[in-house]
Amino acid sequence: MAAMHPGAIAYINGQYVPVEEAKISIMTHAFNYGTGLFEGIRGYYNAEEDNVLIFRLPEHVERLTRNAKVLCMDIPEDSAAIEEICVQLVRRSGFKEGVYIRPILYKSQESLGPTVLGIDSSLCCYVIKLGDYCDTESGLDVAVSSWRRLSDNAIPTRLKSTGSYINSSLAASEAKSAGFHEAIFLREDGSVAEGSAMNLFVVQDGKLITTPVNADILVGITRNTVMQLAREVFGLEVVERSIARTELYTSDELFFCGTGAQVAPVRSVDRRLIGNGQTGEITKKLQDLYFEVVQGKVPEYRHWCRPVY
Numbered sequence: 617m618a619a620m621h622p623g624a625i626a627y628i629n630g631q632y633v634p635v636e637e638a639k640i641s642i643m644t645h646a647f648n649y650g651t652g653l654f655e656g657i658r659g660y661y662n663a664e665e666d667n668v669l670i671f672r673l674p675e676h677v678e679r680l681t682r683n684a685k686v687l688c689m690d691i692p693e694d695s696a697a698i699e700e701i702c703v704q705l706v707r708r709s710g711f712k713e714g715v716y717i718r719p720i721l722y723k724s725q726e727s728l729g730p731t732v733l734g735i736d737s738s739l740c741c742y743v744i745k746l747g748d749y750c751d752t753e754s755g756l757d758v759a760v761s762s763w764r765r766l767s768d769n770a771i772p773t774r775l776k777s778t779g780s781y782i783n784s785s786l787a788a789s790e791a792k793s794a795g796f797h798e799a800i801f802l803r804e805d806g807s808v809a810e811g812s813a814m815n816l817f818v819v820q821d822g823k824l825i826t827t828p829v830n831a832d833i834l835v836g837i838t839r840n841t842v843m844q845l846a847r848e849v850f851g852l853e854v855v856e857r858s859i860a861r862t863e864l865y866t867s868d869e870l871f872f873c874g875t876g877a878q879v880a881p882v883r884s885v886d887r888r889l890i891g892n893g894q895t896g897e898i899t900k901k902l903q904d905l906y907f908e909v910v911q912g913k914v915p916e917y918r919h920w921c922r923p924v925y
Contacts, residue, residue: 625708627701628740630692632708635742646722649730650779651687653722655680656875658746659706659715659924660910668706668715669912669921671875673699675837680719683775689721689737698739699922705743706924716746716876722778749876752903755883755895756797756872758811760861761787765801765809765832773809773832781813788812798872800864800885803832808859814874815839818859818867819898828856838873841920845905852898869896871903878910879903 626638646652655677659670677698684691693701702717724738750756763786766773771780783801791799791812800816801809808827810816815836817826824846829835846852864870870882870890879902881895890896895903908914912921 623709624743625705626740626742627705629738632704638740638742640722640724640740641726643726644722645725645727645735646778648728649723650777650782651723651732651735652720652778653680653683653687653689654718654720654776654778656776657702657717657719658875658910659711659717659743660912660921661711661713661715662911662913665912665923666712666925668711668713668924669910670702670706670717670924671910671922672837672841672920673702673922675840677702677719679835679837680721680776683772684721684737686772686775687721687723687737687777688732688735689723691721691737691739693739698741701739701741702743703922703924705741709743711743711745711924713745714747715743717741717743720778746876749878750797750872750880752878752880753895755881755893757795757884757887758798758800758882759791759794759796759886760864761790761799761801761812763787763790763799763801765803767804768830768832774829774835776834784812798882801832802861806861807831808861808864809833811872811874811877814872814877814880816859817842817871817873818863819869819896820863820867822852822898824852824854824898825859826854826856827859831858836874838875838878841909842873842879842902842906845909845917846902849905850898850901864890867891869899871896871899879906 725736787799
């Protein structure tokens with residue numbers, strides 16, 4: 617699924633170094649308190665061009681730097697510099713395949729005390745080979761988790777914060793140990809939030825429905841991509857509203873989306889088939905288009921793809 621490339625290069629403390637040399641102290645604040653933010657960014661290998669195309673790099677970096685304000689982070693690198701670091705890591709590591717880039721902003725000071733104020737922050741970044749994170753062909757069997765989604769007023773879910781992914785880990789592990797592929801979170805009020813680490817769409821009566829940005833979800837860049845493609849290319853109505861748990865069972869189609877998940881159809885929820893258990897027509901159209909777009913093969917959206925070489 618994911619693998620380190622021999623000779624892979626990482627970025628830490630303002631320098632490019634072999635990944636095995638990119639280390640932090642056990643006293644690092646982020647290691648002790650989960651005070652880090654990260655992004656997951658995909659690069660897709662286009663064989664015809666013999667190039668790696670990084671998908672929506674500026675949008676990912678902009679979300680990272682904007683959300684850093686919540687954790688009171690100041691870092692020396694600006695957005696343009698972070699984008700260039702991501703490109704350089706793929707280039708210097710020599711990847712010619714699908715990759716996953718993870719820039720991390722973290723409280724790098726070696727100090728005790730659970731606070732975000734007055735603690736030095738730094739940037740580090742690494743890149744790995746990545747294929748399919750989950751099955752995008754057969755359809756996923758998922759379960760509603762007994763774990764509730766974090767409230768944005770407790771640990772902000774719109775941030776990809778390192779500490780908050782305990783929530784995702786518990787839900788995903790519970791689902792997999794029970795024989796499911798993935799989990800769906802409910803909020804404390806019982807309404808649907810999202811998957812363990814991906815956004816969620818249902819299709820009802822030809823409409824694309826997803827939970828709103830204030831529903832304790834990550835405001836996903838793939839989510840935004842899917843919504844834009846659905847409207848502009850297929851003329852679909854896209855509705856952002858609260859979704860009840862039972863609507864999952866009665867939906868015509870259901871799919872996850874995210875940088876890792878890409879566009880992944882859901883076959884069943886809590887052992888109830890979605891539709892006829894096959895990938896739905898709208899899901900399939902969006903999935904096929906998405907994979908064309910990220911490969912840089914759709915001229916109207918080519919600007920979303922940053923060539924590495």
